[in-house]
Amino acid sequence: MNKRQTRLFAIGGSVLAALLFLGMTLDSHRQFPKLTNAQNISPEVTLGNKVWHANNCINCHTLFGEGAYYAPDLTKITQLRGEAYLRAYLHDPAKFYDEQKVRRLMPKQDLSDADITGLIAFLDWVSKVDNQGWPPRPLLVSGSSLPGMAMTAAQQGSTTGTAATGPADTRPTTSGDNPIAQGESLFHSASPPCAACHSIAPGVNMAGPSLAGISALAEKALASGTYKGEAKNAKEFIHESIVHPSAYLEPGDMYSAAGTSFMPDTYATSLTPEQVDQLVDYLSTLK
Amino acid sequence: MRYKSQSVAYWYFAVAMALFGLQLVFGLLSAAKYLGPDPLLYILPFDVTKMIHTNLLIVWVLTGFMGATYWMVPDESRTELYSVKLAIWQLVLWTAMGLATIFGYFFRYGTGNKLLEQPLPSKIIIVVVMLMFLYNIFMTIKRSGRFTTTEGVLIGGLGLAAVLYLPALLHYENYVISIFYRWWTIHLWVEGVWEMIQGGFLAYLLIRLSGADREVMEKWLYVIVGLVFIAGIIGTAHHYYWVGVPHYWLPIGGVFSALEPVALVGMAVYAYSAIRRSGLQHPNVLALHWTVGSAVFTLFGAGLLGLAHTFPSVNKWTHGTMITAMHGHAAFYGAYAMIVLAMITYALPSLTSGRREQGSPVGYWAFWMQLGGMFGMTLSFGTAGIAQVYLERILGLGYLDTQLKIQIHFVMLIATATVFTIGVGLFIFDFFRYPPRFAVSAEPELKPRGVADA
Secondary structure (H helix, E strand, O other): OOHHHHHHHHHHHHHHHHHHHHHHHHHHHHHHHHHOOHHHOOHHHHHHHHHHHHOOHHHOOEEOOEEOOOOOEOOOHHHHEOHHHHHHHHHOHHHOOOHHHHOOOOOOOOOOHHHHHHHHHHHHHHHOOOOOOOOOOOOOOOOEOOOOOOOOHHHHHOOOOOOOOOOOOOOOOOOOOOHHHHHHHHHHHOOOOHHHOOOOOOOOOOOOOOOOOHHHHHHHHHHOOOOOOOOOOHHHHHHHHHHOHHHOOOOOOOOEEOOEEOOOOOHHHHOOHHHHHHHHHHHOOEO | OOOHHHHHHHHHHHHHHHHHHHHHHHHHHHHHHHHOOOOOOOOOOHHHHHHHHHHHHHHHHHHHHHHHHHHHHHHHHOOOOOOHHHHHHHHHHHHHHHHHHHHHHOOOOOOOOOOOOOOHHHHHHHHHHHHHHHHHHHHHHHHHOOOOHHHHHHHHHHHHHHHHHHHHHOOOOOHHHHHHHHHHHHHHHHHHHHHHHHHHHHHHHHHHHHOOOHHHHHHHHHHHHHHHHHHHHHHHHHHOOOOOOOOOHHHHHHHHHHHHHHHHHHHHHHHHHHHHHOOEEOOOHHHHHHHHHHHHHHHHHHHHHHHOOOOHHHHHHHOOOHHHHHHHHHHHHHHHHHHHHHHHHHHHHHHEOOOOOOOOHHHHHHHHHHHHHHHHHHHHHHHHHHHHHHHHHHOOEOHHHHHHHOHHHHHHHHHHHHHHHHHHHHHHHHHHOOOEOOOOOOOOOOEEOOOOOO
């Protein structure tokens, strides 16, 4: 090849690549409205988008896996955490995580209620974008799909945690804290810990079924007609399942036999009524 | 230095050096926050230090590009610059914009759009500075009437870099569409036109340092540029994984970004064979280290480490983990930091008085400590990333718990980053320890290889 030919190769190749790229760009624009549910970009979502930018969220978190790698990915966060949880968290992250334990903490942001509503709406819109099925399995902020993995070696040595020592990812809570945060802590520190048998990751069934989306499951059970318990709504259903595990039986030979659930029925006495309420508050935020 | 106006490059290089040093301060701060807890949580949180770290990188590398261009164009076109005054004003405006933007970041005055956080006034000044710069270069070449291929590739790269900044000025209500066009600037800069700029400098340095035949070098430069764009333009697809674009971008990204390293292999072979074939040697051996080093480290950082996670089936697991930080650090350093340092090292003996042409021991320490340090940092990010992928993405451990279990890699990161910082500190020290000199001087002659310098 001489110089003229190589120049032709450089220019011709680049132009050809650019044309192909522009063609695919045009086609992408044709598909964006459907892929991104553009009709759902409400003024709230737009406000949330602005809040997301103004607070520089992307320089710690990732969204669609893009951003900085210092804080959890938030692409599907609204499918894992309910609005009540996210609202309480955004008001004061320090109520949920202890910086001494997890060694980093989200600084409290100066957000109004409207900002938070917008931000949650924006994140919810993001979570519904058709993004080629990523992530391949849910990305958890804390805890674990597998029992015990989130604990330190010392914590694994003792079969029960206490509110003071707790697993690595929970913050020691005090009575002044948000009930959801206290419930999350109890989930790991009750005796025996709920987390020993239940995962909060979708589809991860251990000794007990996954509690991801428990509220929706409760509504479904209540409406099924086969339910014989006394609960009228999802919160009452969750409450009942904690204190009277056999009132509703999850189908499957591994969870119950002869009408009796394998879950311990000791929580009615080992937990105070307030603690049960806190657990219900926490569990009903799981989506 | 054959033309007096080339000396304006000194001031660009000096500003670049200062900003490079500042970049590392914010890099180390950010790394320390990975170990935590963070006493500066409410004074200088991670998002701010990280944003300043990456923005300073872009500003100093571009300052270096502009300085190196002002050095190279008179040489190639055999004329004085069109206007030194314009070049000085351009630098003043650019530096003032850079510092004001960084200062604004302390108060979160930015758009929060990754790497393009600059607020609108800064973006407008960036465009103005680019126009001043391109005008000055264009008029210089026009006046001389001599326009080489090497220069053409460089100017083409710089011109396209300015054009591709324009999508960054647009705003979209749809977050997915704004991601789509953000990569037109970021990806097409670093994996397209900036590689063209790197190629231009590389060809210039190889011709000067090894006496390689210009016709041959420029012929292959075209081939490299062709390969960069054929793979690079459509290779943008690998940034379109998992962000809400049509599904066909996945296989297309896999194929074309796998082709991207071909150009980088070409560049490394190009540099190596230029040195091997030519029997001549320039006395500035340190500049040769940086030049060949840049080509080789680009192949490693951008090519190999990019290829490691570019296939959709792999990227599905590694996307948004420390694996990306591993690739980003090695690629940017090898391709862009090192080529600027190569141009500086080549130009410096004639821009300062009292400096030996062949480089000083401090200069060599700076080279090897930076290379070793950056290699160690790459390994630290890489091992942290691999552990993170297995624990968090594959086994399903929570993000925060995973980060606690990979702390040791962050200790390693800080240790190797310290070695790197000392290397950069030595380079900056070596830069400033001789006073600048603004007189025309004779070019050192190429000698047959193996003949000791006097």
